[in-house]
Structures are given as C-alpha cells and as structure tokens.
Amino acid sequence: MCVTSRRGSRDETVRVAVVGTGAIARGSHLPALAALAAEQPLRVVAAVDVDADAAAAFCADGAVPHPYTDLERMLDEQRPDLVTICTPPRFHRDQTVAALRAGAWVWCEKPPCPSLADFDAIEAAEAEGGPYASIVFQHRFGSGARHVRGLLAEQTLGRPLVAHCQTTWYRGTDYYSAPWRGRWHSEGGGPAMGHGIHQMDLLLDLLGPWSQISAMAGRLVHDIETEDVSTALIRFGSGALATVVNSVLSPDEVSRIRIDCERATVELTHLYGYRNADWHITPAPGVNAEEASRWRDFGADEPSSHLAQLRGLLADLRAGRRPRSSGADGRRSLELIAALYKSAFTGATVRAGEIAPGDPYYTALHGDAPGWAPESPEPREVVAG
Template structure:
C-alpha cells in the first residue's frame, strides 16, 4: 500500500483541473473514500454488482486508517489502498469516486475529485451548508458533459417511486392536495458518542439533516417545487448542539400542503409518505428502504375498477437501493448527462432543510429562494441563532423560571441542554 500521508482530505486546489476520460467500451473505474459501514456495506456491494455485469471495477479505497484500508482491500480484492486522497486521484485517475466520509469532509473531497476529472457519488447529507453546495456545483463540468457530483438519495429510485412519480405527472390521480412526510426513528445516547454527530460544524444538523432528508427528498421528487415553510424544532432528550425533533408545514407551488415530522426520539420507528390526491391516496410505509409491497393506492369512491387496477400495477419489483441509483448514475456517465439528484435537483432538499431551520429559529415563514449569500443560514444551518449556534445561550427575553434550575433538570415540559464544550445550559420548551 502507498505510504500514508498526513492529510487524507486535501484542499480543492491541490489538484489541477482535468477533463473526464471517455468511457466508451470500458468499465467505469471507481474508488471508495471512507470504508466504514456505508462505504463497505452499501457502496461497495452496489459497485461489485455492477462489476459482475461488466459495468464497473473498484480500483482503489481511501481511509485515514492505514491498517484498516489494507485489510479492506485484501478482503475485497481491491488492488490499491491509500490514506491520501490526492495521491489516489493522481495515481489511479478514477472515473467515479464514492464519498462515504463524515459530512464535514464532503465539500473538499468532492471538489478535489471533480477537479481530478472524476464524477462523484456523495453520501447524504451532501455538505453542511448551501454555501458549500454552491461551491461544489461551481466545480462541475456542466459545459463539457461532466464530471458531476450526485447525492445519494436512493429512496427516489426503484419501481415504486418511479410508478408513483409517473402517476402524479400524468395527472390520472388528480391534483395532489394534502401530504404527510414522516421520519420517526430512535437513537439512544450511545449513537451520539461518535464525535461528529449532533454538531453543526460536522454533521450540519440533527434528524432533519441526517435522517429525514431521505423522505423529504422523495416527497419533493414526487410533488415538485416547494414554495414556503413554517417550522418548529426542539432538543427534548439528547445533550447535543442540534435538534432531536422537528416539525414543519410546507406549501408547494402546486398549492398542496404537507406536514413533515423528523425525530430520533421514537421507539416505534417508521418512515412514511402519504399523498392525498383528488382521486386517490398514495401511501408508502417502510423504514430504511422500500419495495413495491410497501406502497398502497386507495382510490376515491366511484373510481372504476380499471383505473384502480392500473394505479396498483407497479410492474416488476425494483427495490429502492444504492444499486438502483448507481445503475442510473453510470448510465448518465456514459451518456455525458447530468444525473438525477445533482445540481438544482439535488439542492432543493438541502434548501428546504435550511428553510426549516431558519423558520424554527426565527419563528417566521421562509420562502424558497430567500436564503442566499448574506443570509446567515446560507453559511450555517443554525444561522447564529441564540440558543442554537454553538456557544450561545438564549437572551433575557427568552428566560423563564427554568433558567435557574440546576443543569440537567427542568420543570415539566422543558429540557435543559448543554450547548458548548464548557457545559453551558439553556432551556428548550417542549
């Protein structure tokens, strides 16, 4: 294995610009950056499956742990292991780089890969802020047919999501009117023992950013552009910087209204989307991935049997998965076309999350397009809000009798939460 470097995450300007290599008549050469549970358990199996079909080959893996990456490569037959991303990009010149590292590393690693001529498949959340996303998009080869950076939003893909998207686009179900988007999971204290979790600088946000982003992205993919959001967020259990629960009301450009709930406090875990249209209700209930059986269509009274049967015919079952998305991504690479869940198509979910946080922390309705350069929520999801930004506390106007309670205690209906390394406590109303 090459000699380790002291810097596994090079700054973007360490590599010269290089156009993507032609892919005609050969396999896509792929590299995995980050060999943890996601890299080894989701990205690698998808790449290996396409390798069996003659589409890809995994030529390298990168991780900060030299011993671990050597073992990983030996176990999976990967010829080259690195601890230095820049060196791997220069020596292996991959066509595709899978980014499976913590969110705070995504921006620089993605830009480095793009500048080396590689397409990128980056785990969610793509980057911690909208400013970071725009910096990545500026490095894409939009005028040369690539390279592009695609976000892992695998719940958009598969036969179920495709069928419902087509039904909605064709208008057979009538106008979408009311929707519900729910990601209610459970994460205990041990989950937040991982240093980068629960911190704005390293994770970018709480369950809205790291968990609910998948269902929110699928909702947007099905219903189209959103127009405004009104939200609330709280820290009710976990002693972290970010929220552990949020709720939102979202209006879409079509006029449809949706409720969104994101939680890591829910023992009965479920991921759910429900869309009530004029002629039918469509519902998806699952946890971490869906197949045709997880979708249901309930026609309105008076619907013909022929229409109901057509709506319920999802065709051959293709589960949502990394594989389903990767298959489309490789096809886009070969065609030199922008892939789905990249550029503006990928940004819309991140913008909704930024708007959710801004609304929750400012107690105001936030409209699509209003968060841009100069807005504090453009460069930090917490927006510097008192009581939410690291090291800040609520002002005197927000004080209550609970403010004098001992740290870690509170009156009924509140939770005291530490917000800085020094253990500063503040109060969040339930």
C-alpha cells in the same frame, strides 16, 4: 478552470475509487459496485481512508488493489472515472471538489454537505458534460417511486392536495455518546439533516417545487447542539400542503409518505428501504375498479437501493449527461432543510430561494442563532480520506 472528464464509453471500463471505508462503504457502496461489475465493464481500483489499517482491510476484503491514506495522491496515481464518497459530511465539500478537479465524477453520501455555500462551491467545480457530483438519494430510484411519480406527473390521480412526510426513528443516549454526533460541525445537523432527508427528498421528487415553509424544532431529550425533533408545514408550488415530522425520539420507528390526491390516496410505509408491496393506493369513491387496478400495477419489483441509483448514474456517466440528484436537482433538498432550520430558529415563514449569499443560513445551517449555534467557532478541516 478547465476540467476534462474521463468518462468511459459503453465498452470502456469505468475505474472507481471509494473514499471512506466505514459501514456505509462496506454495506452499500461496495456490494452495489460488485453487482454492477458483473453487468458492465467496471472495476474498483482504490480505496482511501485516513486509517491505513482500515483502508488495507477494506481492500483485502473487497479485492481492491490499491489502498491509500492520501486522496490527492490516489487521484493523481489512479485517475479514477468515478469517486464514491462515504466520509462524514464535514469532508464532503473538499473531497468532492478535489475529485471533480481531477476529472472524476462523484457519488457522495447524504447529507450532501453542511451548507448551501458548500454545495454551490461543489457545483461550481463541475464542467459541462461532466464531471458531475451526484448525491446518494436512493429512495427516488425504486420501482414504487418511479410508478407513483409517473401517475402524479400524468395527473392520473388528480391534483395532489394534502401530504404527510414522517421519519420517526429512535436514537438513544448510546448513539450520542460518540463525540461527533449531535454537533453541527461534525454531523451536519439533527434528524432533519441526517435522518429525515431521505423522505423529504422523496416527497420533493414526487410533488415538485416547494414555495414556503414554517417550522419548529426542539431538544426534548438529548443534550446536543442540534435538534432531536422538528416539525414543519410546507406549501408546494402546486398549492398542495404538507406536514413533515423528523424525530429520533420515537420507539415505534417508521418512515412514511402519504399523498391525498383528488382521486386517490397514495401511501408508502417502511423503515430504511421499500419494495413495491410497501406502497398502497386507495381510490376515491366512484373511481372505476379497473382503473384503480391499473394504478396498483407497479410492474417488476425494484427495491429502493444504492444499486438502483448507481446503475442510472453509470449510464449517465457513459453518456456524458447530468445525472439525477446533482446540480439544482440535488440542491433542493438541502435548501428545504436550510429553510426548515431558519424558520424554526427565527419563527418566520421562509420562502424558496430566500436563503442566498449574505444570509447567515447560507453558510451554516444553524444560522448563528442564539441557543442553537455552537458556543465556539467551528474549525475548518481538510483531510485526505
């Protein structure tokens, strides 16, 4: 397949289309695009939704000229350079592949897609130099993560030894009253996939490749197909050991990462997004106070946000280079979650790279495991918006 990317040069206007016009598109994607349009040549030219009224309302509210209910028609008529996908996970594969084949780069909301097989199909539709498909993992892109990533990469804090990754949120029965929630086919997974993925992705971004995982999962409260809580033990390639907890059963909600290194402890505590003040570095006894003060200098405060990630993605698009959280870099968080489920449902330790074509967890995160797989086959849906 030959794909021709229509990336813009520094001075060319990047034409953007938004697919799915719900809360995440309105609350995060459109404001980020509007902010960047004030900085550089960029224009949102179209929005797509299966609900014609929703598409029209989104366009009216956001001054977007062209509403559509058909993705293929929009791609053919508007020929966008970038498509942002804000639909449920079950549609991400087909919509992303359609956009890539039309020559558009893609920025797709998490969870990226319901299986590694789907992700690999997306990557196969990319082309050298673009178009590429990047996943929304905005927690990587704040100034706090950038500063700590640099300290860890330079081994200024010593070797990472012990880590903890926590996404303990609360979702009541009203959350699961929506019929698509708590189901593998429509929500893509439980709190490991839909909630904890951001903190786990950030942990991987800070600590690097993982080597093995042992996990447990349970349905302790909600009558759903997926889990409502999971825990895991992870060994990293560096030798560091980590615990992970993902829950929707926790009234005192918090998102947290803690990394104990030889010379300092780094801790991030927030909920849905962080600023520099949410990061704390505690030096080990004997560390020079002046050096510790330098560690605590995070520089200008750039909160984790869609805006921060999208700014970098547009720079990559204009340069024709692969963006972060695409390809192998975007796949690794989904692979870790697939391995978490496989370990939890089989009781076995799972190693990185183990889940490949032919493994049931390659094509479905539930792996057809008894007691976890849906009782009826999951339909294959293809929708326009």
